[in-house]
Amino acid sequence: MDSYSTPTKTSIVIVGGGIGGANIARSLSSVLDPEWHTLTVISARQNYIYLPASLRALVNPDFPLDRVFMPYDNLFGKFPGEIIYGTVTSVEENRRFAFTNYEPGKICNGTVLYQQEGEEKLQRIRYDVLVVATGSRWEGFTGFPSDTEQCISHIETWRMKFKDAHDIVIAGGGPVGLETAGELKDIYPEKNVTIVHADQLPLNDVYPDRFRSHLERHLRARGVNFVFDDSIVGVPTVSESSPLKTRNGLTIACDLLVPARGGRPNTKHLAFLSPSPLSDRGFIRVEPTLQVQHHPNIFAVGDIVDWPEIRQLVKIRYGHAGVVVPNIVSLLQGMDPRKKYKGTAELILITNGKGSGATYCGLLGGMTFGGFVTKHLKSKDLMVNDARKGLALKPL
Numbered sequence: 436m437d438s439y440s441t442p443t444k445t446s447i448v449i450v451g452g453g454i455g456g457a458n459i460a461r462s463l464s465s466v467l468d469p470e471w472h473t474l475t476v477i478s479a480r481q482n483y484i485y486l487p488a489s490l491r492a493l494v495n496p497d498f499p500l501d502r503v504f505m506p507y508d509n510l511f512g513k514f515p516g517e518i519i520y521g522t523v524t525s526v527e528e529n530r531r532f533a534f535t536n537y538e539p540g541k542i543c544n545g546t547v548l549y550q551q552e553g554e555e556k557l558q559r560i561r562y563d564v565l566v567v568a569t570g571s572r573w574e575g576f577t578g579f580p581s582d583t584e585q586c587i588s589h590i591e592t593w594r595m596k597f598k599d600a601h602d603i604v605i606a607g608g609g610p611v612g613l614e615t616a617g618e619l620k621d622i623y624p625e626k627n628v629t630i631v632h633a634d635q636l637p638l639n640d641v642y643p644d645r646f647r648s649h650l651e652r653h654l655r656a657r658g659v660n661f662v663f664d665d666s667i668v669g670v671p672t673v674s675e676s677s678p679l680k681t682r683n684g685l686t687i688a689c690d691l692l693v694p695a696r697g698g699r700p701n702t703k704h705l706a707f708l709s710p711s712p713l714s715d716r717g718f719i720r721v722e723p724t725l726q727v728q729h730h731p732n733i734f735a736v737g738d739i740v741d742w743p744e745i746r747q748l749v750k751i752r753y754g755h756a757g758v759v760v761p762n763i764v765s766l767l768q769g770m771d772p773r774k775k776y777k778g779t780a781e782l783i784l785i786t787n788g789k790g791s792g793a794t795y796c797g798l799l800g801g802m803t804f805g806g807f808v809t810k811h812l813k814s815k816d817l818m819v820n821d822a823r824k825g826l827a828l829k830p831l
Contacts, residue, residue: 444470445472445563446472446473446475446562446563446564447463447467447472447473447562447563447565447767448475448476448477448547448560448566449474449476449477449565449566450477450547450566450567450568450704451476451477451566451737452476452477452479452480452507452518453483453568453569453570454748454751454752454825455568455570455737455752455755455756456478456568456736457476457483457825457826458751458752459566459736459756459759459760460474460510460511460516461511461512461825461827462756462760463760463763464510464511464512464513464514465512465514466760467514469515474511474514474516475517475518476507476516476517476518477518477519477521477547478507478518478519478521479521479522479523479581480583480586481520481583482504482505482507482583483504483506483507483826484503484579485502485504485505485817486577486748487748487817488817488819488822489503490577490611490614490615491618491817493576493590493594494594494597494615494618494622495618495621500590501831502817502819505822506826507826508828510826510827519549519551520551521549521550521551521552521558522549522581523548523569523704524548524550524557524704525547525548525704525706525707526545526546526548526704526707526708526733527545527546527547527548527707528544528708528730544562545562545732545733546559547559547560547562547565552581552582562732564732564733564734564766565733565734566734566735566736566759566763567705567719567727567735567736567739568735568739569700569701569702569704569739570701570739571697571700571701571738571739571746572698574670574698575670576593576694576695577611577695577698597619597623597691598623599691600626600690600691601690602627602629602687602688603619603627603628603690604629604631604667604687605629605631605695606631606666606667606670606692606694607630607632607696607697608630608631608632608661608663608695609632609637609696610638610785611695613630613650613785614785614786614787615695616654616659617659617786617792618786618788620654620657620658620787620788621789621790624657624658627688628658628659628660629661629662629687629689630654630659630662631662631665631666631667632661632663632665632666633665633666634663634664636663637651637654637661638650638783641745642781643795643803645803646795646803649793649803649805650793653787653791653793653806654787657788662681662685662687665681666681667679667681667682667692670692670694673690673691698738699717700718701739702717702718703717705719708730712727712728712730712733712735714741716741718739721734721740721741721742723776723777724758724762724772724773724774724776725740725755725759725762725776726772731766734759736751736755736759737755738751742778743778744779744781745781745783747783749782752825754778754779758774758775758776761774762774780796782794782796782797783795784809784812785809786809786817787809787814788814789810789815790814790815791805791806791809791810792806792810792813792814793805793806793809794809794813819831
């Protein structure tokens with residue numbers, strides 16, 4: 436689709452169909468007027484991937500994949516929105532175009548160029564308001580391909596790798612590494628699982644030591660080993676003739692290395708904007724209104740935002756989206772966006788398999804909850820139905 440025909444309506448385009456893009460699309464569809472507005476989501480994936488459930492799916496061969504892959508069928512409700520499956524290559528601003536029946540000389544706010552699967556030709560779509568919600572690029576076992584069938588194959592491959600391995604080393608003691616270790620101990624309690632982490636305790640020092648020590652203690656009780664103040668350089672190949680060595684020279688028995696380091700911001704499609712809104716690390720600089728600096732008709736949400744906070748799904752869904760939606764409405768009404776993002780209290784729930792885990796809430800000086808609370812909040816069902824509710828899908 437090349438959407439340059441008679442642009443008589445205001446065009447809102449959302450790049451990214453993850454938790455940020457999907458929730459913003461869902462919210463906007465209930466307040467936009469189809470006589471005056473169009474709403475389009477461009478997603479590289481044909482299905483929404485619920486990442487908190489993906490770790491269990493990668494480890495547990497019996498975990499249903501409909502807990503991970505969710506359709507966009509009801510995303511727009513009754514609003515006639517459109518979803519395009521394609522990969523965005525660039526965003527361009529302030530280009531003059533000649534349209535049939537279009538006001539001569541009017542400046543469009545910009546265009547998004549994208550490529551659909553199997554097509555060589557780039558397509559373009561005009562936007563008046565753009566939301567960038569492209570998330571992070573992950574490596575290793577959390578680096579899911581765009582195609583759903585390839586995603587399923589990816590999961591099956593890692594399930595077999597975990598089944599065949601005996602000495603498993605996880606590079607990174609953040610949430611992904613910790614939760615993967617807990618899932619492994621649920622299914623394969625006899626396997627050796629070791630987490631190598633660059634800090635002196637799991638996670639990072641945003642969280643109090645008592646919470647971090649709690650996580651370490653309970654994972655060790657299940658047989659998980661820890662190597663602290665050390666790291667794995669790159670993604671080395673391991674074999675009998677080439678054993679795994681850490682940065683500090685420690686040799687660890689390993690027949691499967693699992694990279695669980697943090698992702699990198701997926702923002703290269705904004706490289707052509709001028710002035711550049713990207714930081715040295717590739718994050719997007721934003722105003723408190725979550726408008727991109729120097730580009731007021733573009734909003735950014737999620738992992739890609741250059742904001743001093745730990746990046747978590749709950750902050751995107753309830754924090755970022757709750758600011759962007761009313762600010763877009765203000766912009767469409769000809770008013771300056773006024774709602775500002777002030778950050779949210781730290782809240783993290785770390786599963787330790789299906790039956791345990793730990794929760795930290797930064798309110799009231801910081802509160803820590805153990806396995807009973809975390810099991811019922813997240814570990815047991817991974818809050819799958821809450822995610823489905825956000826997409827207007829029936830509970831499972």
